[in-house]
Amino acid sequence: MTRFRHTNLDLDRGGSTSVRSSYFTALASPERPTAQGIDLFEIDDELPALVDVGPDSDNEQDQDKAVACDAELDVQYQQHKTTMVDLAKEPLANKPKEPTENVNKQWLREREVFLRQLLRLDGRGHYAHEGLCPVCDKEKPTVRCEDCHDRVLLCPGCTVDHHYSNPTHRVEYWNGTYFEPTTLKAHGLRIQLGHALDEHCVNPVPSPGDDFIIVDTNGIHAVSLNFCVCTTAQKDTIQLLRARLYPATVKSPQTAATFNVLEFFHLLTFDSKASAFEFYHALGRRTDNTGTVEISDRYEEFLRMVRQWRNLKMLKRAGRGHDPEGVDTTKEGQCAVLCPACPQPGKNLPQGWDATPEKSQFLFSLFLAEDANFRMVRKKVSSEAANPTMSAGLSYFVEISKYRAHLATYGDQKEV
Ligand SMILES: [Zn+2]
Ligand SMILES: [Zn+2]
Ligand SMILES: [Zn+2]
Structure with missing residues (x-):
């Protein structure tokens, strides 16, 4: 058993703080209730039931069955998949896998073909034998688009006509030997x-x-x-x-x-x-x-x-x-998003949370900590005139003039 000190830090709108400390007893590690012989979540706690999570997937037998691929070794992807999994269904990680040939091994047999297709796309492909633009049937087809789904070779005029709704597509010009970069502007698109x-x-x-x-x-x-x-x-x-x-x-x-x-x-x-x-x-x-x-x-x-x-x-x-009054009437903090991790009664706390026995109350406590950000100095601007603020206290940073006035009351302080 360990005694913990829990400190409540209240901050009012005027910036004054009040601190209240309380002590409670809890297990040193909630992961070892058996060793301690005490169940942290006793029935008389009347705590809400926790969601059962499926069995861990990291047992050695499972790993032996499947050869780890890049995605399986990607910690970020695996964490994402675990949080997205529907707990009502069987966890994906436990699905039995059919023994199959490694997909990269299959690709290696096709690699030559893939590479040749890339090279083919650098040339005119089957448009090499087109004598005239397939749209107007008058001009020589010399321009194609790198961003359109079709790689059709058109005359410059038809390419421009084709792009009034996609004016930032990248086009290239066949100079008789290879495609060279050009622009729709150069061919007259306005x-x-x-x-x-x-x-x-x-x-x-x-x-x-x-x-x-x-x-x-x-x-x-x-x-x-x-x-x-x-x-x-x-x-x-x-x-x-x-x-x-x-x-x-x-x-x-x-x-x-x-x-x-x-x-x-x-x-x-x-x-x-x-x-x-x-x-x-x-x-x-x-x-x-x-x-x-x-x-x-x-x-x-x-x-x-x-x-x-x-x-x-x-x-x-x-x-x-x-707001009919306009954005300039936005009040300080009005654009901040309520912290989803902080306990918000009526939003993310279960019913009956306030009747929890004292020893478990820490589960629903608000923990606040202070930290320093030494990189903020990079955001320092020369003056308000040179770089006017756009969000004066609207979200997470306080309004600057009030902040400066607050700092001025302290003056320079020596670092210890
Ligand atoms: Zn044409
Ligand atoms: Zn295009
Ligand atoms: Zn007009």
């Missing part, structure tokens, strides 16, 4: 904003310098883009947003990211440690992996768009877009 695809704009105006860059999941694209200045036209940023293109600036935008790439990177940051730079660099490689083609550097713009995108998603998720 993106027209402010109208449906089948409508004609009578007042198109090219973007400043006719030099517009779109960052997408398949690369960084130079495009020709027209804004609409018809009498019914919305402002430039709204025209872009309605085309699911996120503008890098509010005034005279010359760069945009597709909603697709912003969403993809946003999700990627939840699940991987890829930095924005690594991601952007990879997009540059998708655009040209030889390093011989100059790609517009829009990294700074990308960082800005990602930051704004996250802020908008947070406000949207918190329902702030539906």
